[in-house]
Amino acid sequence: MSDDRSTDRGASEVEPAHPEARPVERHGDGEPYPNPGIEPHRPRPTDVDDKADRRVERQVSTLFAVSALLTLGFCVAYFAVDKYSAWAGTNALNLVLGCTLGGALLLIGIGAIQWSKMLMDDHEVVELRHSSGSSAEDQVEALASFEQGAAESGFGRRRMLRGSLLASLGVLGLPAVILLGDLGPLPGNRPRETVWAKGVRVVTDPEGEPLRLSDIQLGQLVNAQPSVLFETDEEGEPLYEGTERLNAKAKASVILVRIDPADLVNTDSVAKGVEGVLCFSKICTHLGCPISLYEQQLRRVLCPCHQSTFDLADGAKVIFGPAARSLPQLDLGVDEQGYLIALGDFDAIVGASFPEMTQD
Amino acid sequence: MLVLLLGLVAVGALYAALAPRTVQADDLADDADLVAEGRELFLTGCASCHGDNGQGILQAGGGAYGPSLIGVGAAAAYFQVGTGRMPLAQNSQQAPERDPIYDEAEIEALSAFVASLGPGPAIPGPEYYDVSEVSEEDLARGGEFFRTNCTACHNSVGAGGALSGGRYAPSLEGVEGSIFAAALLTGPQQMPVFSDEVISPEDKRNIYAYLRTVQDQPDYGGFGLGGIGPVSEGLVAWVLGIGVLVGAAAWIGKHTVRTDKT
Numbered sequence: 001m002s003d004d005r006s007t008d009r010g011a012s013e014v015e016p017a018h019p020e021a022r023p024v025e026r027h028g029d030g031e032p033y034p035n036p037g038i039e040p041h042r043p044r045p046t047d048v049d050d051k052a053d054r055r056v057e058r059q060v061s062t063l064f065a066v067s068a069l070l071t072l073g074f075c076v077a078y079f080a081v082d083k084y085s086a087w088a089g090t091n092a093l094n095l096v097l098g099c100t101l102g103g104a105l106l107l108i109g110i111g112a113i114q115w116s117k118m119l120m121d122d123h124e125v126v127e128l129r130h131s132s133g134s135s136a137e138d139q140v141e142a143l144a145s146f147e148q149g150a151a152e153s154g155f156g157r158r159r160m161l162r163g164s165l166l167a168s169l170g171v172l173g174l175p176a177v178i179l180l181g182d183l184g185p186l187p188g189n190r191p192r193e194t195v196w197a198k199g200v201r202v203v204t205d206p207e208g209e210p211l212r213l214s215d216i217q218l219g220q221l222v223n224a225q226p227s228v229l230f231e232t233d234e235e236g237e238p239l240y241e242g243t244e245r246l247n248a249k250a251k252a253s254v255i256l257v258r259i260d261p262a263d264l265v266n267t268d269s270v271a272k273g274v275e276g277v278l279c280f281s282k283i284c285t286h287l288g289c290p291i292s293l294y295e296q297q298l299r300r301v302l303c304p305c306h307q308s309t310f311d312l313a314d315g316a317k318v319i320f321g322p323a324a325r326s327l328p329q330l331d332l333g334v335d336e337q338g339y340l341i342a343l344g345d346f347d348a349i350v351g352a353s354f355p356e357m358t359q360d
Numbered sequence: 361m362l363v364l365l366l367g368l369v370a371v372g373a374l375y376a377a378l379a380p381r382t383v384q385a386d387d388l389a390d391d392a393d394l395v396a397e398g399r400e401l402f403l404t405g406c407a408s409c410h411g412d413n414g415q416g417i418l419q420a421g422g423g424a425y426g427p428s429l430i431g432v433g434a435a436a437a438y439f440q441v442g443t444g445r446m447p448l449a450q451n452s453q454q455a456p457e458r459d460p461i462y463d464e465a466e467i468e469a470l471s472a473f474v475a476s477l478g479p480g481p482a483i484p485g486p487e488y489y490d491v492s493e494v495s496e497e498d499l500a501r502g503g504e505f506f507r508t509n510c511t512a513c514h515n516s517v518g519a520g521g522a523l524s525g526g527r528y529a530p531s532l533e534g535v536e537g538s539i540f541a542a543a544l545l546t547g548p549q550q551m552p553v554f555s556d557e558v559i560s561p562e563d564k565r566n567i568y569a570y571l572r573t574v575q576d577q578p579d580y581g582g583f584g585l586g587g588i589g590p591v592s593e594g595l596v597a598w599v600l601g602i603g604v605l606v607g608a609a610a611w612i613g614k615h616t617v618r619t620d621k622t
Contacts (some may be wrong), residue, residue: 045617059513089584091579091580208502209558216558221552294554304512304521
């Protein structure tokens with residue numbers, strides 16, 4: 001069946017098909033290949049057999065009728081089925097609503113396809129393609145009318161008018177530039193610092209309980225946070241709340257581990273810990289995913305996003321994956337009451353690298 | 361001053377409540393007959409790797425052929441033998457779970473022997489997993505603890521997940537309470553320790569209650585597909601969903617009915 005489409009003005013020549021193939025008459029300039037014409041038309045059973053035709057008609061009407069019943073079933077189920085009951089391990093209401101509405105749409109689709117394939121008139125049609133350009137007369141006419149307009153408006157002659165119009169249009173670009181200011185203010189030093197500071201206690205997440213050295217066993221992993229996230233000011237208001245708290249938490253989250261000091265190989269890293277208890281940022285230095293997939297015997301932390309792997313026994317050095325920097329380590333100490341505290345902010349920038357960060 | 365006093369009292373009470381549990385000499389180890397029975401089993405089934413007295417056997421390179429069991433506690437033996445991870449089926453990335461080789465009495469005897477080697481966590485009691493009195497608040501709190509400490513490896517519904525180098529965090533589907541608590545207390549294989557000082561027995565119980573709840577509830581959002589996230593969902597959507605649609609469209613386009621009857 002030929003399916004050429006007319007892209008040209010008006011209705012194209014439409015020729016009804018004929019049972020015997022024959023070349024289609026050519027228009028205008030000759031085409032390189034002879035037109036093979038269209039295939040001989042072969043009828044469908046429904047075209048030649050009245051019984052088949054009626055059967056398919058009944059079939060399609062049945063599909064549409066069942067679809068309508070399913071839609072009504074949807075309406076009934078919406079009220080009738082209990083919202084919280086479960087069938088087949090899933091929510092009964094969702095299951096029934098999905099099946100009835102989905103089935104209704106599916107049956108309309110199947111019916112429509114059956115109708116068009118079996119019953120609608122299906123004789124082959126040829127529509128010829130034409131050039132899509134305008135005619136020469138139209139082009140000349142359009143150009144002439146443009147030139148006439150240019151001359152009558154005096155756009156070329158009145159230079160002051162033209163200049164002032166162009167200037168006013170040009171200045172319209174400025175507000176768009178000025179509004180970019182709302183994307184700010186610039187982050188300043190915030191990407192480089194966290195809420196960790198000298199004396200801030202390391203507390204458990206999500207409890208906020210302070211930790212003693214003796215609480216942490218060999219092979220232990222503690223997901224921890226800075227105590228300031230759980231503290232209140234003199235008026236009893238939290239120091240950090242809402243978005244501010246979430247932002248602070250996103251950068252300050254840490255993991256505490258205890259490793260046998262005999263297994264630690266990085267002396268700088270050992271010096272920042274207390275008796276083999278080390279505290280590292282929980283934020284991957286690749287793209288900032290939280291990582292606490294700690295493989296205790298290998299002393300490795302694995303990032304679930306892109307498989308960056310850090311060796312905590314060697315200062316959280318990257319041993320696999322796309323991360324480029326070690327996990328920042330927090331300098332740990334113990335306060336007078338025996339609780340673990342930070343001795344300052346991280347030794348490096350937390351989380352994903354960014355263009356303006358200093359490279360040492 | 362009062363605050364300080366209260367704080368001291370609270371810390372003292374907390375210490376009294378928590379401290380004895382972890383370093384307590386196991387009751388099991390006091391039963392000399394049980395220890396002797398466990399020793400017999402140990403010498404037959406475990407000593408070839410862990411040494412006659414559970415002291416471990418070192419390889420020439422310094423690595424452990426079988427690690428020392430001194431101080432790992434009854435809970436470690438209970439977990440490892442009770443889940444069939446020990447005796448080791450074969451030398452592989454990690455010991456897989458399988459049907460236990462020993463029966464319950466033998467596991468208890470082995471645990472008693474291991475407990476007698478040195479102080480360590482005891483086999484966890486029902487305070488770690490008795491969920492009969494868990495309130496809605498406890499459940500929510502357990503969920504918070506689970507998401508903070510467990511989901512990184514075990515997935516948000518405990519379906520398990522991959523670790524590095526072919527190792528994996530196993531699925532927590534249907535895990536027994538005592539096994540669950542023993543794993544937290546002892547840190548088996550690559551799993552870190554979550555001691556009672558950091559996560560109290562009550563919070564461990566809440567975590568277990570949460571785990572049971574998420575695994576028992578129906579998948580309200582549709583079929584769970586294992587709950588392992590975008591991998592299985594994407595596979596089904598792209599291969600089954602879109603595949604079926606493309607196949608159906610191709611079938612409709614190809615399928616014509618013509619007759620030669622006139």
